[in-house]
Amino acid sequence: xxxxxxxxxxxxxxxxxxxxxxxxxxxxxxxxxxxxxxxxxxxxxxxxxxxxxxxxxxxxxxxxxxxxxxxxxxxxxxxxxxxxxxxxxxxxxxxxxxxxxxxxxxxxxxxxxxxxxxxxxxxxxxxxxxxxxxxxxxxxxxxxxxxxxxxxxxxxxxxxxxxxxxxx
Numbered sequence: 001x002x003x004x005x006x007x008x009x010x011x012x013x014x015x016x017x018x019x020x021x022x023x024x025x026x027x028x029x030x031x032x033x034x035x036x037x038x039x040x041x042x043x044x045x046x047x048x049x050x051x052x053x054x055x056x057x058x059x060x061x062x063x064x065x066x067x068x069x070x071x072x073x074x075x076x077x078x079x080x081x082x083x084x085x086x087x088x089x090x091x092x093x094x095x096x097x098x099x100x101x102x103x104x105x106x107x108x109x110x111x112x113x114x115x116x117x118x119x120x121x122x123x124x125x126x127x128x129x130x131x132x133x134x135x136x137x138x139x140x141x142x143x144x145x146x147x148x149x150x151x152x153x154x155x156x157x158x159x160x161x162x163x164x165x166x167x168x
Contacts, residue, residue: 064088064111064130069151069160071136072115074128080136081115081126082160084150092127106131116144 064086066072073080090097090108097105106129113133117126123144139158141147151160 066111066113066130066133066135069162071138071142071159072113072128072133073136074126075132075134077119079117079119079126080138080142081117081144082142082147082151083113084116085114087112087114090129096127116142116147116150118142118144 066083066086068083068086070083071080072083088111090106090110090112092112097108100106111130113128113130115126115128117124123142125146141153141160147160150163150166152163154161
């Protein structure tokens with residue numbers, strides 16, 4: 001694949017479908033390389049957590065601690081999951097936010113992660129603030145039924161990678 005050079009704050013949107021250009025995250029670097037997966041307009045590069053979020057003419061920089069495919073667990077509640085999407089800041093409904101007890105409400109100005117999640121009883125999709133996540137060091141795959149549609153388990157590294165064909 002081709003490697004394209006851009007300035008650090010240049011946003012490469014021409015390689016994404018039109019519908020995703022201003023809706024989702026884009027990487028600050030648009031180097032197109034193998035093993036640099038994209039998911040919903042996000043290119044993650046380990047060790048490079050800078051993400052750009054575009055809304056029409058506004059570009060906002062956010063820092064994300066975790067990447068797509070990372071295993072995480074909630075710091076308070078007993079569930080874990082694999083990250084499949086990242087919002088640079090809160091992007092859910094006000095109704096959802098207000099349903100959280102006030103003393104437990106996370107800040108909105110931080111990354112929020114979409115997880116294929118599981119607890120001891122069931123599997124579900126969770127939306128969790130960065131402040132409430134910690135790495136899951138169990139090294140065990142997640143049993144959520146949608147995980148195999150998006151990810152492959154890499155047993156050597158004990159993490160997930162995006163399935164071939166879903167990468168950019």
